[in-house]
Amino acid sequence: MLVNKFSKSFLAAFVGAAFLVGCGEDEPAVHPKDSDSQAFVSQYKAKEYHPVLIKNATILTATGKKIENGSILFSDGEIVEVGTDVDESGDNLEIIDAQGKWVTPGIIDVHSHLGVYPAPGVESSADGNEMTAPVTADVWAEHSVWPQDPQFQLAIAGGVTAMQILPGSANLVGGRGVTLKNVPGRSVMEMKFPNAPYGLKMACGENPKRVYGGKGQAPMTRMGNVAGYRKAWIDAQEYMEAWDNYEAGMGNGKAPKRDLRLESLAGVLRGEILIQNHCYRADEMAVMMDIAKEFDFKVTTFHHAVESYKIADKLAENEVCSAMWSDWWGFKQEAYDMVPSNVALVDKAGACAVVHSDSATVIQHLNKEAAKAMASGNRLGMDISPAHAIKWITINAAKAIGVEEQTGSLEEGKMADIVLWDGNPFSVYTKAEKVFVDGALMYDRKDATKQPVSDLRLGTSEFNQKTQKGSRL
Amino acid sequence: MKFLVKTIAALLMVAVSFASNAQTILIKNAKVHTQTSAGVLVDTDILIENGLIRTIGEGLTADSALEINAKGKVVTPGIFAVMNQVGLVEIGAIAGTNDAGVEEIDGLGASLSVDEVFNPKSTLIPMNRAGGVTRTLIKPYNGTSLFAGLGSVMDMSGDYDSLIVSDVAVFATYGEYAASLNGGSRAAALRDLEQAFSQANEYLDNAGAVKSGEYRELDYSLSDLATLGRVLDQEIPLVVSVNRANDILTVLDFAKSHELALVLEGAAEGWKVADKISKAGVPVILNPMDNIPSSFESLNKRYENAALLNKAGVRVMFSSETHNAQNVRYAAGNAVAYGLPYDKALAAMTNAPAKVFGGASNYGKLMPGFKAELVVWSGDPLEVTTHAEQVIIDGKVTDMMTRSKRLEQRYKDITNDNNTYYRK
Numbered sequence A: 001m002l003v004n005k006f007s008k009s010f011l012a013a014f015v016g017a018a019f020l021v022g023c024g025e026d027e028p029a030v031h032p033k034d035s036d037s038q039a040f041v042s043q044y045k046a047k048e049y050h051p052v053l054i055k056n057a058t059i060l061t062a063t064g065k066k067i068e069n070g071s072i073l074f075s076d077g078e079i080v081e082v083g084t085d086v087d088e089s090g091d092n093l094e095i096i097d098a099q100g101k102w103v104t105p106g107i108i109d110v111h112s113h114l115g116v117y118p119a120p121g122v123e124s125s126a127d128g129n130e131m132t133a134p135v136t137a138d139v140w141a142e143h144s145v146w147p148q149d150p151q152f153q154l155a156i157a158g159g160v161t162a163m164q165i166l167p168g169s170a171n172l173v174g175g176r177g178v179t180l181k182n183v184p185g186r187s188v189m190e191m192k193f194p195n196a197p198y199g200l201k202m203a204c205g206e207n208p209k210r211v212y213g214g215k216g217q218a219p220m221t222r223m224g225n226v227a228g229y230r231k232a233w234i235d236a237q238e239y240m241e242a243w244d245n246y247e248a249g250m251g252n253g254k255a256p257k258r259d260l261r262l263e264s265l266a267g268v269l270r271g272e273i274l275i276q277n278h279c280y281r282a283d284e285m286a287v288m289m290d291i292a293k294e295f296d297f298k299v300t301t302f303h304h305a306v307e308s309y310k311i312a313d314k315l316a317e318n319e320v321c322s323a324m325w326s327d328w329w330g331f332k333q334e335a336y337d338m339v340p341s342n343v344a345l346v347d348k349a350g351a352c353a354v355v356h357s358d359s360a361t362v363i364q365h366l367n368k369e370a371a372k373a374m375a376s377g378n379r380l381g382m383d384i385s386p387a388h389a390i391k392w393i394t395i396n397a398a399k400a401i402g403v404e405e406q407t408g409s410l411e412e413g414k415m416a417d418i419v420l421w422d423g424n425p426f427s428v429y430t431k432a433e434k435v436f437v438d439g440a441l442m443y444d445r446k447d448a449t450k451q452p453v454s455d456l457r458l459g460t461s462e463f464n465q466k467t468q469k470g471s472r473l
Numbered sequence B: 001m002k003f004l005v006k007t008i009a010a011l012l013m014v015a016v017s018f019a020s021n022a023q024t025i026l027i028k029n030a031k032v033h034t035q036t037s038a039g040v041l042v043d044t045d046i047l048i049e050n051g052l053i054r055t056i057g058e059g060l061t062a063d064s065a066l067e068i069n070a071k072g073k074v075v076t077p078g079i080f081a082v083m084n085q086v087g088l089v090e091i092g093a094i095a096g097t098n099d100a101g102v103e104e105i106d107g108l109g110a111s112l113s114v115d116e117v118f119n120p121k122s123t124l125i126p127m128n129r130a131g132g133v134t135r136t137l138i139k140p141y142n143g144t145s146l147f148a149g150l151g152s153v154m155d156m157s158g159d160y161d162s163l164i165v166s167d168v169a170v171f172a173t174y175g176e177y178a179a180s181l182n183g184g185s186r187a188a189a190l191r192d193l194e195q196a197f198s199q200a201n202e203y204l205d206n207a208g209a210v211k212s213g214e215y216r217e218l219d220y221s222l223s224d225l226a227t228l229g230r231v232l233d234q235e236i237p238l239v240v241s242v243n244r245a246n247d248i249l250t251v252l253d254f255a256k257s258h259e260l261a262l263v264l265e266g267a268a269e270g271w272k273v274a275d276k277i278s279k280a281g282v283p284v285i286l287n288p289m290d291n292i293p294s295s296f297e298s299l300n301k302r303y304e305n306a307a308l309l310n311k312a313g314v315r316v317m318f319s320s321e322t323h324n325a326q327n328v329r330y331a332a333g334n335a336v337a338y339g340l341p342y343d344k345a346l347a348a349m350t351n352a353p354a355k356v357f358g359g360a361s362n363y364g365k366l367m368p369g370f371k372a373e374l375v376v377w378s379g380d381p382l383e384v385t386t387h388a389e390q391v392i393i394d395g396k397v398t399d400m401m402t403r404s405k406r407l408e409q410r411y412k413d414i415t416n417d418n419n420t421y422y423r424k
Helices: A005-012 A151-157 A206-213 A222-247 A260-269 A282-295 A308-317 A342-348 A362-379 A386-393 A395-400 B002-017 B124-130 B176-181 B186-205 B207-211 B222-232 B245-258 B270-279 B305-311 B325-337 B342-348 B351-357 B403-411
Strands: A052-060 A066-075 A078-083 A094-097 A102-105 A107-112 A160-165 A173-181 A199-203 A274-278 A299-303 A321-324 A352-355 A418-421 A432-437 A440-444 B024-033 B040-049 B052-057 B066-069 B074-077 B079-084 B133-138 B147-155 B163-173 B238-242 B262-266 B284-286 B316-318 B374-377 B388-393
Touching (some): A107 A299, A107 A395, A151 A160, A151 A432, A151 A440, A160 A362, A160 A432, A173 A260, A199 A260, A206 A222, A222 A260, A222 A282, A282 A308, A308 B403, A342 A362, A342 A386, A352 A362, A352 A395, A362 A386, A362 B325, B079 B325, B124 B133, B124 B325, B124 B388, B124 B403, B133 B163, B133 B325, B163 B351, B176 B186, B186 B207, B186 B222, B186 B245, B245 B262, B245 B270, B284 B305, B305 B342, B316 B325
Parallel strands (some): A199 A274, A274 A299, A299 A321, B024 B066, B024 B074, B079 B133, B262 B284
Antiparallel strands (some): A066 A078, A160 A173, A173 A199, A418 A432, A432 A440, B024 B040, B040 B052, B133 B147
């Protein structure tokens, strides 16, 4: 099991509490003292909604179970009960008959650039990659997110209820990512997933050495990459010690000057910020795990991990998640050794396997990408069921970004992040019909009033209007 | 164990297949999408002889035929993937392996041909073939010219004689990208298009004088003008990438005024002017997975584009990626999910491109006398959990091995034996 130091520490404080409402003041501490600040904290509030019972559904719980003719009851944002014999009485209870339909947890994408690379893809709103220095741990993706990106609405129509927005991969350390609930917000703070840990984006391999080597500066090689990481962690260790000493009352009593770059890195060393590491090649992942050992931190997840299948045993041993595509390959050298059974082989080795998108198109089809990965494993002689494969885009994804205690599976007490599909979600023909976030209906394919529309679409698109009233082809 | 038996069976099958060139193959009890008026036949046999489909029917027998038991399986014509760079590019970001387009070119670039550039030994070919792609229309991409060059149809046999039809269309672009290449305005792009074709017309009318130097000097190379001349003579179509609705109308007008055979590519907002496209008899190549309003010229992109164009009577084809051209079948499945009839989705990646770009007289339908170029699928070919079990090109069972499968074989048991370097 992958339990990071962060989730252990803050969860202790929140057992049984409602995560859902007004959690802003309960944001986790990030050293040094910016926890005292009320800046950039989550202002997300679950939308109020009446209790719902979905019955007669095929339910994939993402705990490994498939329940036929199952029911799921949720209320006040939380899952109340999942099973075959759920009480149908109750005040104000909306009952949805899901005969022939399937229910899964909300889909979670651990690698997205929605909002930081919004549509339309014009240079003036491309804000995802601070390509100005090899280590930009001081930048935060959330300060680039444009909440009106119409791609958020396309993603919720694909069943996506939460996603980690990462900065791009030009840099050795690209900056902090942010986990969002896929809900409308006038500011990013209104979308911010309460109590989700920050991720720190790092990148191996070709990108940093190309971007900076191309300018004739370090890093120009993979060994230059590694020297750059280690130098940054040495600085971070020193910074953390300075703050520890200050907090322990040592020295002259004067607080060290805050350094935003080192603050993020020190957050990793303290186990409060999770490493989200773009890294394709198996041998490079092994090197990154050694760097983590050297500086006593942990890589939480390797992203784009095209070669994870070559070291799946080592990834399991080190409890590192791999976020992978089902079949992307060949766009660059480090993506040449793709096997379509990568996800299945990582899973089989007992490591945490995740299917991710890194794409505004693929994020809309993660259920089908997981299906492809499942089928590829089964062709190799494995026996992977939808009940198991659903984990790759739900609970394992939640683990990979540190929110697995709150969401990612259909269990009592968890956030009611739920998708009702019009059929088997592992089919190309199946679509998300209703999507609930914290128990509130945030998307309904059959009801245009329950289909969010970004500011951009107003007065520019001619089909939102035409498809209203549920008119379908 | 079960896996092992299957693998051995597959290996044996391949071994048999390469023993003889002119195979007799009998596919038994398949569900057959004929794409003819016969429709879909169940529990049906297909007899293949000398590279051609000999008979389709029930209870067929043949002596010494390679028999493929296709009970519960589906047979369709092989996928004809269009608009990709298979065989032109190995690794996108490595310039030395990438002949997909010319970054900077003097002149129009209309006459650049990909025939000699295509590498039949690219690792992308077994990869796509094992995914059910049997032929492809490859084309260069636009660099700094309005014209990308000529496209050709290749088969996916991996043989040195893969060329099926040479130089089947000229590819060009209009809209935002064209404007960016022409001083930032569509007006200049349109003027340049106009000028290129008017000079091609001049060249057609005065070829002899031009060649002997008795005519004024033209602005473009004679090979480019001769290529555009073929378009003006309606020998080959002009394929134009264009997205915004009024840009589509501009291109329709342009083609009409020059009496060109036109094909639209992209056509993000095609559904808005579907009746006009239909009336012009212009086919459309589109990507049914792309619904992102990724530019101001494609704000009205939507998944229903294929369905709405088809409804208006437009012949629809699907574009495909290069490394995973086979994924066009999932795109087709997505189009069906958003309203396109199943048979049209299947046609969009088989006989529709054959009708537009050549080959329809012997490929794209399963009927006697047609080329035996087909795929046996484990199930519904548009479904994400389905795979190609056997791919037949020119009446021959093809090798299903890929580099990717070799890597899989090498690494699937790392915990038992780490000595992977010696596994072949």
